[in-house]
Amino acid sequence: EDQVTQSPEALRLQEGESSSLNCSYTVSGLRGLFWYRQDPGKGPEFLFTLYSAGEEKEKERLKATLTKKESFLHITAPKPEDSATYLCAVQGWGKLQFGAGTQVVVTP
């Protein structure tokens, strides 16, 4: 059965303190791995799609990478506005599966 595990569950960072979030997955035939950001009281907001191992994508302070077993979301020199829950989702040949998310808090 397809599985998605995100770690850590929560992450507290000082402004400017870079870190990485992990999304480990087990899937039969990866068709896409997605990163979303969700602010309290709002729906998720799309960030990236990755399709194959070795692929990387960047957007402002965020960079997503993909291997055959996991994806990382690197946050470089975060700012308080980067505080949110980051969700990873994986699609194999079964249904789309989301991880439980990593809640990131960036303090000034």
Next chain:
Amino acid sequence: ETGVTQTPRHLVMGMTNKKSLKCEQHLGHNAMYWYKQSAKKPLELMFVYNFKEQTENNSVPSRFSPECPNSSHLFLHLHTLQPEDSALYLCASSPATSVSYNEQFFGPGTRLTVL
């Protein structure tokens, strides 16, 4: 209106009530989705519609009944719900699904409480 809108934003209902959630997208997309988001649990994909046709029903109880009259509107009809159905219900849309899902745009959700 822009993006994906959902109404109502909050709903409280008894177990014997019948209510409906509405979703509308203004993005010209052809795929629409219903998700359930419960506290401390991963987002669960419930239903997928592609060009008004239901293409996925992920073992959702029959007390949830979706309806997609056109590519811009999606409804979730609720009846005889249980307290454990209390959650945030999210609607999303995307360009038509093909080999893989693509970028989805989410609405703000309806916070449902079942008493």
